[in-house]
Amino acid sequence: MGRLARLREGLLVAEGDPELVRSKLQAFSRQIPLLYFMLLVNTTAVAITHRHSAPAWLALYVPAALCALCIVRCVRWWRVRQRVLTDDDAVSELRKLLWLVGVLGTAFSLWSRLLFPYGTVFEQAQVAFYMATTLVGCMFCLMHIRVAALLLLSIVILSFSTVLVFTRCPVFIAMAIDMTLVGVALAVIIQLYCQTFTGAVGAQRELQASQQNTQRLSDDNFRLANIDSLTDLPNRRSFFASLRAMSEQTFASSGGFNVGLIDLDGFKQVNDIYGHASGDLVLQEVGARLLALAEPGLFFARLGGDEFGVLAQHKFSNETLVELGERICNALSQPYLVAGNVAELSGTIGWAAFPDAGTTVTQLFERADAALYFGKESRRGTPVIFSTEHETRIRRSSLVTQELRHADLEAELFLEFQPIYDLLTHRPMGLEALGRWHNPRLGMVRPEEFIRIAERTELILRITDVLLRKALDEVARWPSELFLSFNLPAIDISTSARARRLIDIVSASGVPPHRVSFEITETAVTRDFEQAHSALTMIKQAGCRVSLDDFGTGYSSLSYVHRLPFDSIKIDRSFVTDVDSNSASKKIVKSVLDLCRNLGLECVVEGLETAQQAEVVKALGARAVQGYLFSPPLRANAVDTYLRPAPDRGLTVAEAQAQS
Incomplete structure (x- = not known):
């Protein structure tokens, strides 16, 4: 037994x-x-x-x-x-x-x-x-x-x-x-x-079992290191590793491939209106749509934020590349269901080819970024292939950047002032300061060119300081009833410390704060609404005025009007160009003027160039206007002449037309 x-x-x-x-x-x-x-x-x-x-x-x-x-x-x-x-x-x-x-x-x-x-x-x-x-x-x-x-x-x-x-x-x-x-x-x-x-x-x-656990941990670590947890797409690290490997292999075989950068148009507004949780859902949906387009030789990745990358293993012709880009853009432009609402977004893609656009990872990425930037500026929602035009822009941008870094800003920067005119008193009520740059090597550089580059490199902080001090020096010589309108880039309200710096500069100048109006665009506000609200409130509490510039060009301007401490609104010139001939433009301007009146805000209509436009906006209720009809931007030494009483200098054409 x-x-x-x-x-x-x-x-x-x-x-x-x-x-x-x-x-x-x-x-x-x-x-x-x-x-x-x-x-x-x-x-x-x-x-x-x-x-x-x-x-x-x-x-x-x-x-x-x-x-x-x-x-x-x-x-x-x-x-x-x-x-x-x-x-x-x-x-x-x-x-x-x-x-x-x-x-x-x-x-x-x-x-x-x-x-x-x-x-x-x-x-x-x-x-x-x-x-x-x-x-x-x-x-x-x-x-x-x-x-x-x-x-x-x-x-x-x-x-x-x-x-x-x-x-x-x-x-x-x-x-x-x-x-x-x-x-x-x-x-x-x-x-x-x-x-x-x-x-x-x-x-x-x-x-x-230990080896399996080790392998599992290794796989998990690899996934964490190379996969974006939100979209399940390869992340930035994986993208650049693949780009480097593809570059080395293709260089050895004398072949080619294509690099694309994708950016979502309108994504920031989704975050601002519906919240970051809804924004994450949109990004997840974007990742799913890109994965659905993936095929052998086509590699998608999330690079960060709302920026994505794509690697096409084979070198395509421009026609094929445009067709592929359009398929990607069309997939991203389909409606997104967000918090019970439908959000409309689009995707812009910039392409760069190896070795035509560059032979290094850095060159290819910069070229694709240049094509993307060009598309964001002028051809949103479409594919753009890097070309010689973009190469010229890159070289120009690099040259401007270098000169700007080594520039004597105190000597090379200067201001022009464009009056803000009162249609009722026929007198200027303030002047907007416009930054200008004359470089010994480059000559006059367009403001939109050097300001954009300065914002990318944070040199804009130095430029703001120099121009604001120069502007306040001029204001001290103006009649006390005139105010200064000064444009602020987004970075100047990105932290409370930077907002405090502006207040300190105004205080040191001796100019009463109520004579200073800071203009901010909607784009600057949308980068970080809560911080923008805090910074603008601080500026307002210091006694300065705050104005919303280019009203109507963004996605959700109305939501900012009542949520931020604005004193005035500037109607963008795009609504004024045909206000005397387009009934829709006339209704829009009328609606904004009524809105400002109901909210107790001042309203400035900019971009007036003809007497007919001035007559129409005056009839609609506008008082503060701005444009070449009244005066082009003036050098500082010409402002005194412009501000002399009418009997001493005669009436301007605009004043004569207005009085008649």
């Missing part, structure tokens, strides 16, 4: 750990040829020596059948030796093995027992020797399968040792005792070996 219990326990353990069973069977399978080789050789030898002393069926036919069975098993092993066992197969094979060991062990023991009485004492001794050596060899071959080895040991010891004991021959009895003791020793050895083998399998399993 004890052996049966242990056998049952072994079987239960085997079923509970099929992976261990599989390892044992794999180790045992390597011993199968040796096992059957010993059985065949030993059985054949015994059969040959007993061919004359034992009946033919016992000396020839039975051993032949047993040897044939061994050969069949060897052939089967050879055919399935490469098979990979599953967990269920392993347990099933173990059960089959136990039955086979039991059957073969019983068959060979029974044959030996029947053969033992025949022949001389030497032949009987050979049978006993055969059983002992074969038992030892088979147990060593079965040592990985403890249950099978113990089963074989039990069958042989119980059957053949009994035969030897009942011979009453002292030698055979001694052999029976020797076989039993050696069998017990073998059982102990096999037990210890199985424990060691099981421990080794467990250790290897732990090592594999």
Whole structure:
């Protein structure tokens, strides 16, 4: 019962750990040829020596059948030796093995027992020797399968040792005792070996688990390092790594490829109106749409914010590149469902080709960025391919940047002032300061050119300081009823410290703060609304005025009018160009004027160039106007002449027309 219990326990353990069973069977399978080789050789030898002393069926036919069975098993092993066992197969094979060991062990023991009485004492001794050596060899071959080895040991010891004991021959009895003791020793050895083998399998399993965990952590780290968690697209690091690898491979093979940069148009307004959570949903949808367009040789990535990158592994013709870009732009321009509302966005893409646009990663990225910037300025929602025109712009931009960095801003910067005219009093009510730059090498540089570059490099902070001080010096010489209108870039309200710097400059000038009006565009406000609100409130509390410039050109100007501390609004010139001939423009200007009147805000209509335009906006209720009709921008030394009383200098054309 004890052996049966242990056998049952072994079987239960085997079923509970099929992976261990599989390892044992794999180790045992390597011993199968040796096992059957010993059985065949030993059985054949015994059969040959007993061919004359034992009946033919016992000396020839039975051993032949047993040897044939061994050969069949060897052939089967050879055919399935490469098979990979599953967990269920392993347990099933173990059960089959136990039955086979039991059957073969019983068959060979029974044959030996029947053969033992025949022949001389030497032949009987050979049978006993055969059983002992074969038992030892088979147990060593079965040592990985403890249950099978113990089963074989039990069958042989119980059957053949009994035969030897009942011979009453002292030698055979001694052999029976020797076989039993050696069998017990073998059982102990096999037990210890199985424990060691099981421990080794467990250790290897732990090592594999550790390696899998390490690999999993490595994969997770790789994913975190190379995949954008929000969109599941490759991130900036992965994009540049692929770009470098592609550049090196293509350079070696003299081939080509294309780099694209994508920027979403209108995304900032989604964040401002619906919140950053909705903005994240839009970015996720953009990532899904780009992944849907991905194909072999086309690689998309998120570079940060609302900027994405694309690598086209093969060099396409301009026509194919435009077609691909249009497919991308069309996919991104489809409506987005945001917070129960539909948001309309578009995507602009700039392309650069290797090696035409550049042969280094930096050059390619800069060229694609230049094409993207050009598209954002003039062709939003479309693909733009880098060209010689963009190359000229890059070189010009680089030259302007270098000159601006090393410029003597105090000497090279100067101001022009354009009056803001009062249609009721026919007198100027203030002047807008306009920054100008004359460089010894470049000559006059257009404001939109150097201001844009200065904003990119943060040189705009120095420029603002210099121009504001120069403007305040001029204001001190003006009549006290005139105010200064001064344009602020976005960076000047990006922190409270920078807003405080502006207030300190005004305070140091001695000019009353109420005579200073800072103009800010909607674009500057949308970068960080909360910070803009804080900075503008600080400026307003210091006594300065705040004005919203270019009203109507943004996506959500109305939302800023009541949320920010504005004193006045400037209607963009695009609504005034045809105000005397376009009823829609006239209605828009009328609506804004009424809005300002209802909110207690002043309103300045800019861009007036004809007397007819002036008459129309005056009839609509406008009072403060600005434009070339009244005066072009004036140098500082010409402002005094312009401000002289009318009897001293005569009426301007605009004043004469207005009075008539």
